[in-house]
Amino acid sequence: MLHVQMRLWNSLLCLVCVVLLASASEAANKPAPSRPNIIMIFADDVSWNDLGCYGHPSIRTPNLDRLAKEGLRFDNAYLTTSSCSPSRCSVITGRYPHNTGAPELHTPLPEGQVLFPQLLQDAGYYTVISGKQHMGPYALTAFDHVSKGKGPGREADWVPILKKRPKDKPFFCWFASVDAHRKWQASNEYQPHKPDEVVVPPYLIDAPETRKDLAQYYDEISRIDFFTGKILDELDAQGIADNTLVLFFADNGRPFPRCKTRLYDSGIKTPLIVRWPAAVKPGTVSKSLVSTIDLGPTFLEVAGVSPDPRIQGVSFQKVLKQPDDKVRDYAFAEHNWHVFKAHERMVRSGDMLYIRNAWPEQRNLCVESIEFPSGEVLWERFKAGKLNEFQQDVFLKPRPAEELYLVTEDPHQFQNLASKPEYAADLTRLRKVLDEWTAETGDTVPENPTLDRNQRPGKPAPPEFEHREMPGDARQATTINTPGPILAP
Secondary structure, three states: HHHHHHHHHHHHHHHHHHHHHHHHHHHHHOOOOOOOEEEEEEEEOOOOOOOOOHOOOOOHHHHHHHHHOEEEEEEEEOEOOOOOHHHHHHHOOOOOHHHHHHOOOOOOOOOOOOHHHOOOOOOOOOEEEEEEOOOHHHHHHOOEEEEEOOOOOOOOOOOHHHHHOOOOOOOEEEEOOOOOOOOOOOOOOOOOOOHHHHOOOOOOOHHHHHHHHHHHHHHHHHHHHHHHHHHHHHHHHHOOOEEEEEEEEEEEOOOOOOOOOOOOHHEEOOEEEEEEEOOOOOOEEEEEEEEEEHHHHHHHHHHOOOOOOOOOOOOOOHHHHOOOOOOOOEEEEEEOEEEEEOOOOEEEOEEEEEEEEEOOOOOOOOOOHHEEEEHHHHHHHHHOOOOOHHHHHHHOOOOOOOOEEEEEOOOOOOOOOOOHHHHHHHHHHHHHHHHHHHHHHOOOOOOOOOOOOOOOOOOOOOOOOOOOOOOHHHHHHOOOOOOOOOOOO
C-alpha cells in the first residue's frame, strides 16, 4: 500500500514539474511588450482654449475632441516661450531657450546640444520629421527621414509616411504643421467658419475685420484637426493604435494682439492632449502643471531610454497613468527678441502667475499686434481714442515692471495684483523662485541686446538688423544643465 502511495506521489510530482516547465517555456517564448510608437503633432500659433475639447463653442475640432475623449487632456501645460523657432529648439533639447543657444527668433540650434529624437534613434527607433522645421540644420541630424511636408498646412504626407515606415522597429514622428500660422490658406478639408460664429476675446475689437480674421484662423485649426483624424484612422488600419502614444500641442499662442510672444495664458499656455490606449485611461483630465521641456524626457521614459543629464525637463509619465500626480510646482517661460526687442520672464505656481519685465519703458509688441486685420483695426481705434480698459495693453508705455495674477479668477490676466498688500507674500515668494531659476540656469539680461528689426509705430526706422548678445551669453548658459526649481521645498 505504501509503495502504491509513493508511486502516486511521484507521478503527481512529475506532472507538476511538467506543468511548471511548460509554463516557464511559454513565458520565455512569449514576446516582450514592444516599445510604444510615438507621434508628436505640433500645431503652429494655436492658443490653449481654441479647441472644442477645451470648451470653445464654435471651432470645429472633432478629431482632436476624439483624441481627448480617448485619452488625457492637460489643463495646465505651459510653453517655455511663445515664439516659433525658440519654442521648437526648447522642445527638441528639453532645455530652456536661453540654455539652448537659440533663444531668439530665427536663430539656429548650435551643434552639440542634446536632441531627444537622436537618443530615441540610438535606441533603435525610426525617427521622422515632416512639416515645419525652423530649428536649423543641426537639429535635422536626429531624423532618419526629413520632409518639409506637403499641402497648405504641410500635413498631406503624414499618412504616406506612416504607410511607408519600416515595420521592424518602433517609430517616432515629429509632425509639425504650419496651421494656424499667417497668412491664411484656404483648402477643402474643413467647413469654413462664419464671422458670426466667432468668439472675440475682450482685448480685441469686435469688428467685422476681426471676426473675419478669427474665422479664417478657426479654419486653419480645423485643417490640422482633419489631418489628425487621418493619422488616427491610419493607426487603426495598421492595428497599432493601442501601442502608439499620440500627443498634440502647439508652439505658441494664436497670432493676434496680446497673444503670440506674450506670457499671458493667451500666448504661453498650450493645449496638450495624450492618447495611449495601452496606458492612459480614456476621457481623463489632469490639472497637474507640466512644461513643454518635459515632452522629451517623457518620451524617453516611455521608450525605456535613459535621459541625458543635459535635459532640464522632467518626465510626466506617471501623470499619464495617475492624472492627479504631480511632477512640478513651477513652470518657467521667457519672452526674448521676436522681431522687437524684449526680455520678460514668467513663473506659474499654483494659482498664481508672475511676470518680470526687464525693459518696461517700451511697448510690448509683435508683428501680429500691429499688422493684419485684427491689429490694424486695434490701432485705428487707439488713434481715435475708442479703446476700453481691456484693449489698452498693446499701447502701454511704460508697462508694469512686475505683474501678478490669480489665474483661476482672472483667466485673461487683466487684474495686476503686484501692488496689492494682501498678495505681498505671493509676490515675495515668486520673486525669490524666479531669482533662483535665473541664477541656477544662467539667465541674463543682455547689455548689448538685439534691437528691433521692424519699425515701431511713430518711431524712426531701426538700423540694419543683426542678432547681438542674447540671454544667457554672458554666463555661457549653453553649458549649464541645472534646471532651477522644479518642486517646492
